[in-house]
Amino acid sequence: MNAHTQLVPRSSIEHLCKHRELALEKMRESAEALKAAYEIGKEANRLAAISYVGQAPTGRPSDDGAYGALFPSAAFDLDKSLEAYRQQIDRRIWDHLLNQMGIRKMMDAEGLKELQNSINSDVPEATADNVRATLQTLHGDTDMIFRRGLVNCFAKLDRRFKSHDGFKIGSRIIINGAFSDLSGHTTWGSTWDTIADVERVLAVLDNEDPEGSNALRAAVDRDRRGHYGPQQSQTETAYFRIDGFKNGNAHLWFTRDDLVKKANMILAEHYGEVLADAYDEGDPDGDLFNKSTELSKDLQFYPTPPEVVHEMIYGCSFKRIDLKGRKVLEPSAGQGAIALHAAEKGAHVTAIEVNPDHCAVMKSRAGRMTAEGTLRIAQANFLKVTPQAKYEFVLMNPPFYGTHYMDHVRHAFEFLAPGGMLIAILPASAQVNESRKHTAFRKWAWDHNDLGWAGPFRDLPAESFKVSGTMIQTVTLHLRKPS
Incomplete structure (x- = not known):
């Protein structure tokens, strides 16, 4: 799947990080000057309190506000302010680099949410060394990131996708609550987000740019435009045919057997063909209480972490x-x-x-x-x-x-x-x-x-x-x- 991602050029990383360092240096100079100015302002207020017989000036001037900044009303924390500024710069740098690299296209909605939350909550420093190491790791893990996204989105469609014999995708998936019972329009929420994830997966497997997923929903909305209330419909796109019913449910049909086969192979690889729960040959529904005392035919060893x-x-x-x-x-x-x-x-x-x-x-x-x-x-x-x-x-x-x-x-x-x-x-x-x-x-x-x-x-x-x-x-x- 690396064809859909690219490493950001080293020169671009160096350029971004160099100017990041310069910005942080200049902002530190500014913050230190501001802190000194606040200290001087406090001293001015102390003196003013004496001249005003114990009362320092408060509030802002009633004219055009030109002197408003000369009335510092709160303490200035230099370190906290610089850290907030650093996080804002670094958050935008990581966002830009991940978009440029194309890594987001490999991720399902849940993975994207987790990534964004991690960037927002604990922003790693965007130094040149840190950026290069992180992007190289992400690029090397692209296949795993895509595989995880594929597993996540198909697992949401049917509980049996977590099992071995159950994670083979068939030609049809039943989707409950695809349409509003009242208006007949597509519903908001996780259902169509999951379908968009499936579209993205199929586009990647088809060696197409996964940008602009959720084409199916847009097509369904076009076909149902001008009608209000429960209705039947049929819509077909590059990868799906979807039959909508008056009860709000839908049947989603895969129209590309070759892509379904690729997805099944990745699912089987992810869960582990050898370890996973395949039925014993010759006795697919064997008697639970007729216990075997023979050793497992597969003696691969996977220690418990x-x-x-x-x-x-x-x-x-x-x-x-x-x-x-x-x-x-x-x-x-x-x-x-x-x-x-x-x-x-x-x-x-x-x-x-x-x-x-x-x-x-x-x-x-x-x-x-x-x-x-x-x-x-x-x-x-x-x-x-x-x-x-x-x-x-x-x-x-x-x-x-x-x-x-x-x-x-x-x-x-x-x-x-x-x-x-x-x-x-x-x-x-x-x-x-x-x-x-x-x-x-x-x-x-x-x-x-x-x-x-x-x-x-x-x-x-x-x-x-x-x-x-x-x-x-x-x-x-x-x-x-x-x-």
């Missing part, structure tokens, strides 16, 4: 979890990111891992641990370990291949003592895929839900496993065993 460990355990603000002195199990522990954290918090942890190399790394890390907790490492295929219902917590990031994680979670649940809690990291598809096996798993999870009316799943932040080498979207599952 520290931030994810913290989020999975402590992310629910209404759940106060104290692991000190508790019995904790991490099944299929990998190199023990979760187990080591729990032990460092004072828990008595058992980690079960089949890979001897991972066990060796875990033992090495445990040897450097100085916490009150303990860590026992068992090398074994967790699915073949006989359950002992003695653990107060099971904390796990099971293998994702196929629906293998379901077997792990079901088996791990048997290790909980009555009243014990299980928290698992799962692919987002666990929450939304609609096969018989997924539906049965979710029903079982709801029966043991520990998070109340909202259900047992919580989204982890987007790209939580980026540092581990995968972009798969993930959730946490929170279960509790009956007392």
